[in-house]
Amino acid sequence: MRKRLPKILVTGGAGFIGSAFVKEWRWFYFPKGSYSCRRGGLNLPYGLVIIDKLTYAGDLKRLEEVKGKFKFYRTDICDKTGIQSIFQKEKPDIVVHFAAESHVDRSINDASPFIETNIRGTQVLLDACRKYNIKKFIFISTDEVYGEIPNGKFSESSSIKSNSPYAASKAAADLLVQAYVRTYNFPAIIIRPCNNYGPWQFPEKLIPLAIKSVLKGGKVPVYARGQNVREWLYVNDCAKGIMQIMRKGKIGALYNLGSGIESKNIDTVKLILRNLGVSQNRYKFVKDRPGHDIRYSLNSSKIKKELGWKPKVDFKEGIKLTIDWYLENKTWLMEGF
Numbered sequence: 267m268r269k270r271l272p273k274i275l276v277t278g279g280a281g282f283i284g285s286a287f288v289k290e291w292r293w294f295y296f297p298k299g300s301y302s303c304r305r306g307g308l309n310l311p312y313g314l315v316i317i318d319k320l321t322y323a324g325d326l327k328r329l330e331e332v333k334g335k336f337k338f339y340r341t342d343i344c345d346k347t348g349i350q351s352i353f354q355k356e357k358p359d360i361v362v363h364f365a366a367e368s369h370v371d372r373s374i375n376d377a378s379p380f381i382e383t384n385i386r387g388t389q390v391l392l393d394a395c396r397k398y399n400i401k402k403f404i405f406i407s408t409d410e411v412y413g414e415i416p417n418g419k420f421s422e423s424s425s426i427k428s429n430s431p432y433a434a435s436k437a438a439a440d441l442l443v444q445a446y447v448r449t450y451n452f453p454a455i456i457i458r459p460c461n462n463y464g465p466w467q468f469p470e471k472l473i474p475l476a477i478k479s480v481l482k483g484g485k486v487p488v489y490a491r492g493q494n495v496r497e498w499l500y501v502n503d504c505a506k507g508i509m510q511i512m513r514k515g516k517i518g519a520l521y522n523l524g525s526g527i528e529s530k531n532i533d534t535v536k537l538i539l540r541n542l543g544v545s546q547n548r549y550k551f552v553k554d555r556p557g558h559d560i561r562y563s564l565n566s567s568k569i570k571k572e573l574g575w576k577p578k579v580d581f582k583e584g585i586k587l588t589i590d591w592y593l594e595n596k597t598w599l600m601e602g603f
């Protein structure tokens with residue numbers, strides 16, 4: 267007899283990475299080329315539940331291609347009663363928690379929604395998971411919890427020393443998850459991905475913002491002299507890594523999820539300008555972001571060794587795929603904000 271598939275509940279599934287994860291999940295149980303795969307992948311609306319508040323960053327258009335394959339609740343993760351009644355009704359086995367306020371600049375302007383959603387919302391979920399005996403809780407943290415590292419790489423045992431209000435709110439949630447693991451023997455796994463990019467990213471983040479600025483006929487704004495280094499992971503590779511950890515990761519463990527591809531912001535912008543076929547000078551330096559971290563870099567050997575994951579898309583290819591997608595989806599990019 268076929269094994270019952272676990273029921274998965276995804277928070278923030280209408281966001282950039284959450285939606286990529288949901289689309290990836292569809293192929294998960296069926297190898298490419300199989301009968302079910304040819305029919306469009308897993309088709310069990312009751313097997314996948316998505317909770318999303320649909321803030322400015324959430325958009326159900328990201329999930330068009332998997333319409334009908336999931337159950338959707340427009341709910342705030344901070345709404346304890348609402349969340350508990352969904353858990354009671356749906357009885358998920360696994361929770362994958364992406365929902366968050368995710369933009370550093372917004373957190374500098376106003377930290378309140380970050381504290382509310384990223385910390386309190388996570389606590390509401392943790393308590394619902396305990397109450398309804400969830401088997402696995404996957405928390406999507408971030409490399410930014412470690413703070414900056416001018417040289418070397420952060421491993422999972424590096425200490426947390428976040429610098430922006432966004433990173434601090436994610437670090438608080440990350441520590442809260444760790445506290446639940448230790449105190450209640452709670453079955454959680456924490457994942458700390460590096461910067462993601464790819465189709466459907468909201469155009470406030472560097473790469474889509476750069477593409478949008480050029481398409482609007484302007485110059486790309488670059489903080490300070492563009493010397494800050496980020497590690498870049500194509501979003502589908504990230505989604506596959508999360509899937510792998512969800513399936514085979516050790517309960518209670520932490521996993522860095524990085525590509526090893528580092529680029530200075532100015533070089534990233536110039537690569538985009540080259541791909542768009544416009545002048546290499548279509549950028550302008552702007553006043554630096556307060557507290558701007560100089561460099562992030564992850565040692566991701568643990569997930570590679572333990573689970574055999576490695577990213578497939580290199581940076582040049584990923585940037586090309588991303589630009590091609592935005593050119594084909596200009597309306598979405600332009601209406602972004």
Ligand SMILES: NC(=O)c1ccc[n+]([C@@H]2O[C@H](COP(=O)([O-])OP(=O)(O)OC[C@H]3O[C@@H](n4cnc5c(N)ncnc54)[C@H](O)[C@@H]3O)[C@@H](O)[C@H]2O)c1
Pocket residue numbers: 277278279280281282283284317318319320321322323324325341342343344363364365366367368369383387406407408409436458459460461462463468
């Ligand atoms: N994008 C990156 O480069 C990156 C890197 C590392 C980690 N992360 C983490 O990955 C996760 C997903 O990031 P993303 O880039 O997809 O973010 P995103 O901003 O694109 O999406 C966040 C989603 O969460 C939803 N949401 C926000 N507040 C909510 C609330 N109170 N209740 C329910 N839903 C709510 C939004 O509507 C949106 O759909 C976040 O936890 C983020 O911290 C992102």
